Amino acid sequence: MSGSALGIAQAIREGSMTAVAAANDALARIRERDPSINAFTLVTQERALAEAAAIDARRARGDVLPPLAGVPYAVKNLFDIEGVVTLAGSKINRDRAPAVRDATLVQKMGEAGAVLVGALNMDEYAFGFTTENTHYGPTRNPHDRSRIAGGSSGGSAAAVAAGMVPLTLGTDTNGSIRVPASLNGIHAVKPTFGRLSRRGAYPFVPSLDHVGPFARSLADLAACYDALCGIDREDGAQGRDVDNRPVATGVSAGIAGLRIAVAGGYFDDNAGPDARAAVALAAATLGVTARVELPEVARARAAAFVITAVEGSQLHLADLRSRPDDFDPFIRDRFLANALAPGAWYVQAQRLRRWFHERVMRVFADTDILIAAATPVATTPVGDKTFELNGAHVPSGPSMGLLTQPISFIGLPVVVVPMIQAGKLPLGLQIIAAPWREANAFRVAGELERLGVVNSPLPPP
């Protein structure tokens, strides 16, 4: 049996389950289910059992337990774990020294009492939307193991979707939390750029990297997100003077007063029939008739591509010079090409970012929430290079992020919920809020859940 994070925490608090038993349950589920999914690259059994035992000891002493006490979780393998080499999906990083301390978000999960059970597979250096990793193998979608888990946080999403752990952490630069959440039928949040600390998360594109959690229920997601919030003086990219009031209590607050619109134009053109249907269902359920078209979205996506190309490749320049063949062949030639970009292209893209942000903020003067599909289509077969989108064959890797990339480009917060897809493969909805208004996105997600159109079923084992 795999319970919710909050259910596990409550059972441990009440004494009907020990944290060690919960940890052992998770470890057993990983042993049983992960061989056919390949979400995990490392299981931290010793640490998990020690952390769980410490929770049980605190309970025995009569301590008030923190909100996620005893809840098993895992993290994308670009998060520093003390004593573990941070792979970031690569072979090259195996040569680095082990991390001397946990990433800030791993520390915060520990402060909330959660129990770390392992590290999760990803696209090499986060440069992909599919988690087809040549070194560590593809991560498979629990709903259909011949299909991808999406990426680059594929392991993070698949581990939750398969019920191995109730919570995981991932990262999102152009869609790497939202795409796998959509394809695996689970909940996730990509917060506002600069909301959560990135300290100890191996970088990809400093201008665009976000970190965030995955869960199989909205209540779990909100509780985890709240536990992760907080100013970290060591992260220079974090927003300062940010209101970190918890969002969890607002999940059931309803949507009164919120102005919601469907994102049309580009977001409709690049959505396949099932994605459009998911958006239409959400709109109908919420009583939303307003539609908004953002300007120059395709251009914004192209600018995100250029910024990603230049920053992402520069980071790896030394290794591209000295050991190009140690990169994932899916990634290497992209990094090599991108490393050559002229500087003027990069600055233009950063200037366009300011322009696009300003124009989108005008839309948010009259709107609180935009809704769009999270992926153009549901999951595709492992190994496929293209998929069909509204009559055209598009390259599958890059195109999975078509709907996410323009939004992360300007750092807007997004909650992804799995829309009900009876008889079909999962597909998620992006609930997009204004900067620093994650609470509004959680309220809309809560309303969709209350009205019965959000569904995250466990796939058959």
Place this chain on the structure above:
Amino acid sequence: MTRAEIESYIDAAATALRLPIAPEHRPGVIANFERLAANAATVNEFALEPEDEPAPVWRP
């Protein structure tokens, strides 16, 4: 950019960056640079005003 322009640029830029491009990687690098150049063209053809400053602001 034409194919020939791309190849010539790649060779020159690779030299400037001291980034050797092995013969077996060359076709993939050219193909990916073509995609990058196409995306860059979309960005570059958009007229911006001087007031459209890049986002990053250095905070000493």
